[in-house]
Amino acid sequence: MGQQQLLLIILGVIIVGIAIAVGLSLFSAQSVQSNKDAMINDINNLAANAYQFYIRPVSMAGGGGSYTGGNGYTIPYKLSSNDNATYTAAVGAALVTFTGTSVTQATPSKVVGAVDNSGKVTFSSFTGNFQ
DSSP states (O other): OOHHHHHHHHHHHHHHHHHHHHHHHHHHHHHHHHHHHHHHHHHHHHHHHHHHHHHSOGGGTSOSSOTTSTTOOOOOGGGSBOSSEEEEEEEOSSEEEEEEEESSOSSOOEEEEEEETTOOEEEEEEOGGGO
16 A cells, blocks of 8 residues: 555544544533433422422321421432432421432532422532533
């Protein structure tokens, strides 16, 4: 082979290598964003569950206008962990703060969201890969 042909082959291998690296980087970024979005959705569902407890009368196993009323709000066992994350709750009379810790990210990555006594959900922090 001529020197020009070898140079073109080497150039082609370098370009293919760069394309593969960029593709893997984009796939990884999409995976992180997908996990973050799924955790936000899970916390929204947990917040809806908590608010249902808040507005339900104590006589019907609810909080009667308080997250600590009745037996107090706890995350249902089947909702406390899934393929996305594990979830914990810090319960106050008028606010429940949920913390989701990702199970798919190598770096400890968390999403923190809270539901207040009007049912409004706010997200206060994203840590690890979710920043």
